[in-house]
Each structure stands twice: as C-alpha cells, then as structure tokens.
Amino acid sequence: MCQLLGMNANTPTDVMFSFTGLATRAAEHKDGFGIAFFEDKGLRLFVDPQSALDSPVAEMVRRYPIKSDNVIAHIRKATQGHVALENCHPFVRELWGRYWVFAHNGDLKDFHPRLHGAFRPVGSTDSERAFCWLMQELAKAHAGVPTIDELSRTLRELLPAPHAHGTFNLLLSNGQALWAHGSTRLYWLQRRHPFGRARLADEDLSVDFGALTTPNDRVAVVATEPLTADESWQPFAAGELRVFVGGEPAGRASG
Amino acid sequence: MCQLLGMNANTPTDVMFSFTGLATRAAEHKDGFGIAFFEDKGLRLFVDPQSALDSPVAEMVRRYPIKSDNVIAHIRKATQGHVALENCHPFVRELWGRYWVFAHNGDLKDFHPRLHGAFRPVGSTDSERAFCWLMQELAKAHAGVPTIDELSRTLRELLPAPHAHGTFNLLLSNGQALWAHGSTRLYWLQRRHPFGRARLADEDLSVDFGALTTPNDRVAVVATEPLTADESWQPFAAGELRVFVGGEPAGRASG
Numbered sequence: 354m355c356q357l358l359g360m361n362a363n364t365p366t367d368v369m370f371s372f373t374g375l376a377t378r379a380a381e382h383k384d385g386f387g388i389a390f391f392e393d394k395g396l397r398l399f400v401d402p403q404s405a406l407d408s409p410v411a412e413m414v415r416r417y418p419i420k421s422d423n424v425i426a427h428i429r430k431a432t433q434g435h436v437a438l439e440n441c442h443p444f445v446r447e448l449w450g451r452y453w454v455f456a457h458n459g460d461l462k463d464f465h466p467r468l469h470g471a472f473r474p475v476g477s478t479d480s481e482r483a484f485c486w487l488m489q490e491l492a493k494a495h496a497g498v499p500t501i502d503e504l505s506r507t508l509r510e511l512l513p514a515p516h517a518h519g520t521f522n523l524l525l526s527n528g529q530a531l532w533a534h535g536s537t538r539l540y541w542l543q544r545r546h547p548f549g550r551a552r553l554a555d556e557d558l559s560v561d562f563g564a565l566t567t568p569n570d571r572v573a574v575v576a577t578e579p580l581t582a583d584e585s586w587q588p589f590a591a592g593e594l595r596v597f598v599g600g601e602p603a604g605r606a607s608g
Numbered sequence: 609m610c611q612l613l614g615m616n617a618n619t620p621t622d623v624m625f626s627f628t629g630l631a632t633r634a635a636e637h638k639d640g641f642g643i644a645f646f647e648d649k650g651l652r653l654f655v656d657p658q659s660a661l662d663s664p665v666a667e668m669v670r671r672y673p674i675k676s677d678n679v680i681a682h683i684r685k686a687t688q689g690h691v692a693l694e695n696c697h698p699f700v701r702e703l704w705g706r707y708w709v710f711a712h713n714g715d716l717k718d719f720h721p722r723l724h725g726a727f728r729p730v731g732s733t734d735s736e737r738a739f740c741w742l743m744q745e746l747a748k749a750h751a752g753v754p755t756i757d758e759l760s761r762t763l764r765e766l767l768p769a770p771h772a773h774g775t776f777n778l779l780l781s782n783g784q785a786l787w788a789h790g791s792t793r794l795y796w797l798q799r800r801h802p803f804g805r806a807r808l809a810d811e812d813l814s815v816d817f818g819a820l821t822t823p824n825d826r827v828a829v830v831a832t833e834p835l836t837a838d839e840s841w842q843p844f845a846a847g848e849l850r851v852f853v854g855g856e857p858a859g860r861a862s863g
Contacts, residue, residue, distance in 0.1 A: 392692075392693045392694075393692070393693070393694065394694045394730050394731070395655075395657075395692055395693025395694035395695075395696070395730070395731070396693065396694070397654075397655060397656070397665075397693065398653060399652075399654075400650075400652060401652070402650075409668060409671070409672040410652075410668065410672070413664060413665065413668045416664070417664040417665070437647075437648070437650055438647045438648070438650025438651065438652065439647075439648065439649045439650035439651070440650075441650070445700075446702060447701060447727070447728065447730060448728075449728060450728035450729060450730055451730060452730055470726075471725075471726030471747075472702070473702065473703075473704060473705035474705060475649050475650070475702060475705055475706060475707055476649070476650070492726075
C-alpha cells in the first residue's frame with residue numbers, strides 16, 4: 354500500500370510542512386515517491402524511485418517553497434508493478450488542453466478494462482491502468498472541459514467499476530479542483546481563519562499557520578492518515594467522493 | 609530563441625557537465641528551463657520558469673548525477689507565449705504506452721494546424737502546438753509503436769510542413785532513440801573510446817571522460833552551439849534529420 358497527500362487552496366500555498374510529515378513515513382513506504390504541483394495550468398512533477406527519505410529530489414522539495422493551488426503527492430510501497438521510475442505515482446496525462454494528475458492508494462485485483470482510446474499505461478501498475486481507463490471514459494463522456502460539477506457527476510458514475518476490484522483511495526486534479534475518493538483510509542481537513550499552530554503526528558515539528566497566512570486563505574488537505582496530532586481530521590466514508598475548489602469542500606458529490 | 613541540449617547513450621550517463629555548460633548561457637536565456645531524463649520507459653521532467661542560473665531545481669540537476677540514456681534539455685528565451693510554467697520546454701505526451709519528449713529552438717510564424725486528435729496544447733507556444741500536431745500525425749500514421757526507421761521516415765514526411773513556417777530546430781525522444789532536426793543552428797558530436805578531456809566553451813570547467821567511462825561507452829550529444837572548445841562538433845544542414853540510437857548516429861534519415 355501507499356500513502357497519499359493532496360492539497361487544494363484558494364491562494365498558492367507551499368506544502369513543505371505536510372510533505373515533511375508524509376516523508377517521515379517513507380521508511381515503510383520506500384519504493385519511490387512523487388509530487389505534482391499545479392501553477393495555474395502549468396505542472397511540475399517530481400518522481401523518484403528512491404525513498405523520499407534518501408532522494409535528493411525529495412530533499413529539494415522539502416526545502417524549496419514551491420507555491421501551488423493544487424498538489425498531489427504519493428509515497429509508494431509496491432504491491433503491483435516493480436520498483437521503477439515508470440511506476441512512481443502521480444501519473445500525468447493531457448486531456449482537452451489540461452494536465453490531469455492521479456495518485457492511488459490501494460490494490461485492484463484483476464482490473465483489466467479495455468483500453469481502446471488515446472490513453473495507455475507506460476508502467477505496469479494497476480493504478481496507472483485505472484487512471485488511463487478513467488481518462489478514456491472522461492474523454493468519451495464530454496467533448497471538451499466540462500464544469501467541475503459535471504466532472505464530479507461523471508466520476509461518480511465511473512468510480513464504482515474499478516472500486517469493485519479492490520481498494521481504491523485516490524486523488525485526481527486538473528489544476529482547477531481536487532477530487533478525492535475514499536475507499537478504506539482517507540482523511541481531510543480545512544485550514545482557515547483563525548489559523549492556529551499544528552504539530553506533525555510523526556515528528557517533532559510544528560508550524561504556526563497564523564504567521565504564514567492572511568485571513569482570506571483557505572486550504573484543504575487530504576491524506577491517508579491524519580498528518581497532524583492536534584487538528585480535527587475527518588474520515589471519508591467508503592465510496593465517498595469529495596471535491597475541493599478554492600480550498601473549500603464543493604459539496605458532497607456522492608455518498 | 610532558445611538553446612537545446614540532447615544526449616543519447618548506450619549506457620546510462622549523467623549530463624552534469626553538459627548541463628552546466630548549457631546553464632551558463634541562461635543569463636541571456638532566462639525565461640525558464642527544462643530537462644527530461646529517460647530511465648528505460650520511465651521519465652523525470654524538471655521544468656522551472658526561473659532562469660537555470662537561479663532555479664533551485666536547476667541547482668539540484670547540476671549536483672545530482674541522474675544517469676539516463678536519453679536526455680533533452682532546453683533553456684528558454686521567450687518569443688511566443690508568456691513566461692510561465694506551462695510554456696517551459698520540454699513538453700511531454702504519452703502515445704502507444706510510451707512517453708514522448710519534445711523541445712524546440714526557433715519561431716514558427718502562423719503555424720495553426722487543425723488539432724482534431726487526442727493532443728492539445730496546454731500552454732500558448734508555437735512549439736507545443738507543433739509538438740501536438742506531430743504526435744497527432746504520428747498517431748494517425750501508425751497503429752502501434754513502429755520501428756525507429758519507420759518513425760524516422762514518417763518524421764521526414766511531416767517535418768517540412770511546420771519547418772516552412774520558420775525556424776524549427778528540434779529534439780524528440782521516446783526513450784528508444786533521439787531524433788534531432790536542424791533548421792538554422794544545431795551541432796552534434798559522438799564521444800567514444802579513446803575518451804579524452806573536454807573543456808566547456810563558456811566556463812573554466814573541464815572533465816576527463818576517460819576517467820568516467822568504459823571502452824564500450826558511446827555517447828552522442830546534440831546542442832544549439834558547440835558546448836566544448838576542444839572537440840569536433842559537426843553542424844546539421846538545414847532540414848537535416850538525424851537519429852541517434854545507443855550513442856550512435858543511426859544513418860542519415862534525410863538530407
């Protein structure tokens with residue numbers, strides 16, 4: 354299994370604190386890591402088949418305050434697919450002139466959908482196969498970039514099929530919104546005014562968000578396990594899809 | 609205009625020396641940089657709208673010896689498209705379960721081909737538009753990954769159309785080969801046994817490749833301007849397409 358981290362904000366925000374929290378769990382999840390940062394439509398993707406504890410790329414990510422409104426990160430413990438660069442999440446494809454980023458925690462047994470469209474896996478994971486199928490089906494369902502609500506409705510129709518094959522906690526973003534689907538383990542919280550202090554659950558590191566933010570800032574964070582010890586993380590129900598836009602939960606898209 | 613650097617080798621090789629040479633030219637080409645490293649089918653892509661002289665990402669690339677058999681790098685001086693992450697080269701798309709990487713030096717005037725397929729630009733450069741068109745036409749011409757020779761033949765048919773619109777020096781790779789097309793300024797060389805010393809043209813830095821290589825190593829390097837002062841760089845003719853496989857020029861694909 355793996356661990357996921359997602360962030361959606363209404364103002365470009367760095368995730369150094371949360372990524373540090375995630376990376377402390379890389380001792381167990383040592384088979385690679387990846388993190389994708391949207392800056393408007395542009396995307397930075399850092400992947401490395403090394404552990405996030407040892408990787409010079411992860412070291413740079415922990416130190417360089419890249420500000421982004423949508424972030425998806427992943428640390429990998431291989432289940433399907435060997436340890437290799439092409440099997441590191443997040444995966445990226447382009448559709449309708451937008452990049453789409455996907456990361457998965459879980460394990461899909463015998464999910465081999467027919468891939469007859471323009472999206473093929475490069476690596477050998479069940480996760481990338483599921484992502485390619487999702488992109489193919491989204492491309493069939495809409496002629497151009499639909500609204501976020503329309504995308505959520507289509508995803509709500511599509512997600513049960515792969516989910517029936519196993520554990521399917523996932524994060525998806527096109528830079529406009531962050532979609533998060535809970536299967537077995539996924540939590541979220543929103544940080545907003547008045548911002549307080551938070552302390553990492555796994556490491557003696559705390560941050561005073563009040564000193565780093567303005568009263569208008571809104572940040573939603575999604576993670577496999579609560580990253581902080583003193584904030585109120587809310588669990589996803591099994592099969593629950595949530596959408597975050599501008600740091601706000603954009604209504605429950607499915608239950 | 610911009611500057612290109614490409615590397616194709618028969619054994620995973622780092623490009624720290626050549627990238628350092630390229631980055632010294634970033635004072636003039638300050639509108640972003642990017643570098644893509646293939647590791648087998650996997651890909652690392654680093655892009656930053658900052659200059660390669662200032663970017664912490666470039667700093668990491670100069671220090672972290674990422675070994676790759678196909679590398680494409682680019683430093684940008686914006687002509688079309690504003691300075692933004694989504695306009696940084698190289699660009700990446702997936703086709704037939706392989707990543708394809710493209711970088712361009714030049715300026716295409718009024719090249720607005722019909723993009724009716726699965727590849728759309730995310731940014732606003734003429735370069736990404738030309739890349740999407742090339743991918744669309746490759747996808748139409750072949751049902752699956754063709755041989756390198758077949759790809760070279762198809763590219764030879766396709767490249768004159770965009771080239772008619774302006775300057776079109778380009779590098780393209782799918783991890784199996786490096787294609788390089790000369791328009792106005794492009795040079796290449798091969799390093800092989802007996803390896804000697806080389807000194808950067810723009811900076812007082814030299815390297816003894818003999819100490820870093822084995823007698824079987826073959827490395828081909830392509831660049832906008834010769835990167836070293838004491839090696840024999842060969843110019844591309846206008847409209848010349850060359851293909852490099854395993855560090856060897858794989859026959860002249862067109863003249």
